[in-house]
Amino acid sequence: MKNYIEANSHFIIKFLASLLVAILLPLFIKTPFPLHVMILICIWAIMGMGWNFIGGYAGQVSNGHALFYGIGAYACGIGMKNFNASPWITMWVGVIISIGVAFVLGAPLLRLKGHYFALATMAIAECGRIIFLNWNYVGGATGVDFLNKAEPGWYTLQFTSKYPYYYIFLTFVVLILLLTKGLDKSKFGYYLRAIKANEDSAQSVGINTSRYKLLAFMLSAGVVSLAGSLYANYLQYIDPSIVMPLNVSMMICLVTVMGGIGTVIGPVIGAIVLTVISEYTRATFSSISGFDLFIYGALIIIIVLFLPNGLISLFRRKQKIRILTPLEMEERMR
């Protein structure tokens, strides 16, 4: 334990410092809009971290994670509207359904490589969207409105103030961040990175690549589904064009890529930057239709073009080609 703290002192200090900032910041905010942005940052951070397992660590770039986002959102929406079930339960139902769907789809999908995998996941997610759009039980195109004005509170996870949302979502972000950190240097994490680097090579050193890819896919589906559930409860209204469009699938990748793909905090950085840009351009330029998204798209192009390895590469010194001296070697090998 002591060794672990020593080895990760950097991370722990940074983590605690940012956590403190994240907890205290809302106390200085008087208007609702910045808090709304911070809540969205939490949602996107969870989604980015979820996608990061399959797309970042395992290198299987899925462009269809909106499917799981939608499943999570609908699990809470339908659960609340039709069964008056607490989101605290239905969000885990959504997670289980998403993991199940990922398990069933994973076997055929994960055999595909590169662009084919991306296109197949995209096609599946579109199918999902169309099915939800035409499924009367889930409200079809009109969606599900499950705002329950009568009893806001912990059971319904509906609050009149934005603060409880923020702190609840922040808790989830922290938990998933710690999960990612734990997996980063674990057997699972190393195996996923090996699969990303070279699948044949990974197989030759005893890694059951299809099994680990499937596990990563299921894990990421579950986490993204959780983000969907939280978002649905924040918005209290969902329809397929909000929670399942292609844009969401692409934005999930973008959050991770912009922050730093395959890193622990990359998705969080990406979520902060992307959400701030997105929400503030929307607020500033929404007078002319299309102008906000025009600026948003242009900024994305500029950032991705000039920092293809993510914003995290700004903070990280370039990996030097370094050969150890005999003295260092002795020290290291002890």
Place this chain on the structure above:
Amino acid sequence: MNSILEIKNATKKFGGLIANDNITFSVQEGEIVGLVGPNGAGKTTLFNSVSGAHSLTSGQVVFNGEDITKKKPYEICKLGVGRTFQIPQSLNEMSVFENVLVAALNRHGSISVAKEHTQKVIAMCGLASFIYMHAGNLNVMQKKRLEIARALATEPKLLLLDETMAGLSGVERKEAINLIQRIKISGITILMIEHVMEVVMNVSDRVVVLTSGRLLAEGTPEEVTQNQQVINAYLGGMTN
């Protein structure tokens, strides 16, 4: 002595092309067997069949008494067959240490135990100065070393080495031979494809000669070099 690897009537076809034609031989526990033959003789194809990269069209591969013909590469690795690739397949974006660590995790569930094992293997293969370098930045010799280290880290009983000497200078070659002998002493059986004749003749206990997908001769290095068929088919071609 027990045979650790038995290849029985191995045949592999790619479409109409017969890459391996009815090959039968076995490797005894603790020995070094050299697999030689001109380019296109089907040596690497045979390696791929043994390690499970593809399955045989017909025939059987038995490892340690167990039929591994239809098994997947990772299952075969778990059973105790380590392999290197002719074109090094290192995990380029990961450091040398992580490359070997991933392989060491094959037998050790715990990261800290695997790390200790990794250090031993890295020291044995003389890669200690490079542990922080990305594998993609290594030169050819270092990459071939890393290939061996990765295969060794999986703690195999049988090691398949595919042309680990090609492109090495004289000194580097001596170091590599030295490494192979140390591996043998540690009790690992070796089946190696090698073009460099000097190495094969010095290191191998036995030599198997393939040509155009068929087994041409089998025996000690002396026997094989005196075999007229071998001289005609292979060695003759080299001296010309």
Place this chain on the structure above:
Amino acid sequence: MIIQCIFEGIVIGSILALISMGIALIWGVMNVLSFSQGEFLMIGMYLTFFFNKNLGLDPIISIPFTAVIMFALGVLVYKTLIRKALKGPILSQRLITFALSMVLVNGMLMLVTSEFRTIPKVIFTGTVDFGFLVISKEKLVPLMVSVLVTGALFLFMNKTNIGKAIRATSLNKDAEELVGIDTEFSYMLAFGIASAIAGTAGCVLSYYYYITPTVGTSFLLFGLIAVALGGFGSIFGAYIGGLLMGIVDVFAGVYFNTAFKYVAVCALFMLVVSFRPKGLFGK
């Protein structure tokens, strides 16, 4: 009825085929999955619309002008964005084309608003009735143009030196630099040609389809899937994939439910890649 469906399917398919050939070209030559191809189609449609409105040109006559403008736009996009993006990871390249499509759609939205437009008068109107098959002449145009463009592209890629160089680039990048083929030039040309083709598709599509800034998205999705269906880097495969997609689209729309044509198309795609993970004609 079945014959009618097949015909309608081939008409839609021939448009999809044009988009997907462009995507296949870019995919094959520089290994980028281009999400902006649908937007090039949309811009092509608007160019056609304004040529028609301001100069009174029929869409067919405006094809060469639109194609040239779109080629120039493609080259411009390549020079400013794609060339730099190619140095980064594959996913960044894909996301840049995605963001570009966002910029194009919303830029167009600012310029021309989201109003639905159609081209009022075209040369070929009316129908031909064969009894078992009713062909409207507006739909015959895309079909003919698609066949001609495909033929021209095929000849260009196989018979001319530049075309052969582009194909060679797609086979092996490093080797090409050794033998002195300018990959940079090939990439630029391929990107330009791909957007010119998409622009041409826009011209003929505007013959009978409404025009709005978001029109490209649904065509893009189908086009992308058509390429994957046809197989990696195979332009011919992309064409067949497009046609197949169009036919399935129409059949699903007529015999089941219009909404489920996506599902049918995706089901077809999943079926094909389960048996051939690299598409019908992929190697």
